[in-house]
Amino acid sequence: MDTRQPLIAGNWKMYKTGPEAVETAKRLRDLASDVKTTDIMIAPTFTAIAQVADILKGSSIATGAQNLYWEKEGAYTGEISPSMLISAGCSYVIIGHSERRQFFGETDEKTQKKVDAAVKEGLKPILCVGESLEERESDKTFSVLDKQIEIGLKDLFSENLNNLVIAYEPIWAIGTGKTASKDQAQDVHRHLRSGIEKNFGKDFSKGIRILYGGSVKPDNISELMAMPDIDGALVGGASLDAETFSKIVHF
Numbered sequence: 295m296d297t298r299q300p301l302i303a304g305n306w307k308m309y310k311t312g313p314e315a316v317e318t319a320k321r322l323r324d325l326a327s328d329v330k331t332t333d334i335m336i337a338p339t340f341t342a343i344a345q346v347a348d349i350l351k352g353s354s355i356a357t358g359a360q361n362l363y364w365e366k367e368g369a370y371t372g373e374i375s376p377s378m379l380i381s382a383g384c385s386y387v388i389i390g391h392s393e394r395r396q397f398f399g400e401t402d403e404k405t406q407k408k409v410d411a412a413v414k415e416g417l418k419p420i421l422c423v424g425e426s427l428e429e430r431e432s433d434k435t436f437s438v439l440d441k442q443i444e445i446g447l448k449d450l451f452s453e454n455l456n457n458l459v460i461a462y463e464p465i466w467a468i469g470t471g472k473t474a475s476k477d478q479a480q481d482v483h484r485h486l487r488s489g490i491e492k493n494f495g496k497d498f499s500k501g502i503r504i505l506y507g508g509s510v511k512p513d514n515i516s517e518l519m520a521m522p523d524i525d526g527a528l529v530g531g532a533s534l535d536a537e538t539f540s541k542i543v544h545f
């Protein structure tokens with residue numbers, strides 16, 4: 295279990311133009327050059343991916359995307375395929391973020407197609423799941439997450455999912471300054487891992503990385519990372535500044 299290498303991922307959401315992204319990526323590359331035992335990834339906007347990937351080439355920081363479309367190519371105006379992301383320099387892709395579910399009609403069925411397409415093309419998907427405050431307060435957290443995982447990974451087989459990462463992001467903790475407590479997060483992560491064990495077996499569940507996301511900051515990362523089932527973080531706001539994000543990756 296302890297063989298899971300931590301992953302700290304920065305989701306830059308719809309922030310930073312190309313030149314701004316390049317500047318932050320350069321600074322982060324220099325600040326994090328001593329980090330050897332934690333994987334680091336940043337996911338800029340589509341328009342900055344190629345430039346950022348170029349800056350990070352040869353460093354230990356990977357580049358990711360924030361979304362993709364599952365078809366290989368075709369008349370799908372405005373969409374981006376897995377192979378296009380790979381050729382721009384991506385190795386990871388965030389799928390099913392709550393903002394995509396909330397504002398862009400992303401369903402569990404769509405996340406499943408995206409995860410499937412990502413793994414088939416060789417990208418590492420980070421499947422995001424999470425409950426709203428209302429769902430948490432009405433004791434539906436586990437059932438909501440179970441459904442997101444069950445449908446999101448339906449008909450996918452563990453041998454095809456070696457690179458899969460799960461991110462637990464409680465919606466009420468995103469951008470609000472409210473972090474789930476380390477115990478709240480650990481409870482959910484343990485639940486997710488045991489659900490994955492039921493569906494995909496013990497070996498797979500032991501190896502899969504489950505990240506926590508939602509108001510992760512330099513001052514709460516260490517206590518989260520100390521929990522046995524928390525294998526990293528998906529960081530929004532605090533990843534936009536290289537100095538702040540560097541503190542997080544140096545947890």
Ligand code: 13P
Pocket residue numbers: 305391463467468469470471507508509510528529530531532
């Ligand atoms: P914040 O870190 O800004 O709360 O965002 C979390 C998130 O949504 C990362 O994907």
